[in-house]
Amino acid sequence: MFQALSDPSRRAMVERLSHGPASVSQLAEPLAMSLPAVVQHLAMLESSGLVTTQKIGRVRSCTLDTSAMSNAEQWINARRTQWQRRLDRLGDYLDETADEDALK
Amino acid sequence: MFQALSDPSRRAMVERLSHGPASVSQLAEPLAMSLPAVVQHLAMLESSGLVTTQKIGRVRSCTLDTSAMSNAEQWINARRTQWQRRLDRLGDYLDETADEDALK
DNA sequence: AAAATACTTAGGTAATAGCTTAAGTGATTG
């Protein structure tokens, strides 16, 4: 998942696909690399579940799978909120000790 | 950013840090690798902005920077919602043509 | 049926990533 998104070319492909489905050559067109290279990137996006493809006739159509994307999003979110909870508890603790100080 | 999160060891380190700050050796302890390897991973996390560190005496303390994490989260979210908007427009179009069919 | 299109497969190469061990450095402890 993160592995698949770690490459700038693949992120560009995901960005393109977020605007709608595309064929392999359409995905390749803006990228400065050979078609086989694009196909390799595509294979990674597919095996990570980010993209699904189906071949109709001689053209392969690629579409984004957003449910796979939200997995990555949720992982990040979980770590962020975990951290946030910790900060909140720390805040509570500091407030508490401030009260105790005030009582003295 | 995604580059930094693409390695499982680094994700484990981020996960550990989401529970609170840790020293380099504390980060290294659960990982099956040498300390220099951990330091290399840490350097990546730091240069990506995900983690900030400061050295006090001889121990380096590492903390998570959640604002950097939300950048990655937002990138994913932007692509996902872009896709969602497209599906919505497609739905509108289909509804529209359905109405036109109904008029015939 | 020949030619063009849209990939696909099969190699091969150069750069990078992810480790390792060995030998520092600078701060604390006994």
Added chain:
DNA sequence: CAATCACTTAAGCTATTACCTAAGTATTTT
């Protein structure tokens, strides 16, 4: 002040990644 501790630096090694070119294989077109 010698030893220990917590890293840090340096060098090197292997496997993977990100490409490439060349030569296929199906599908359309003409």
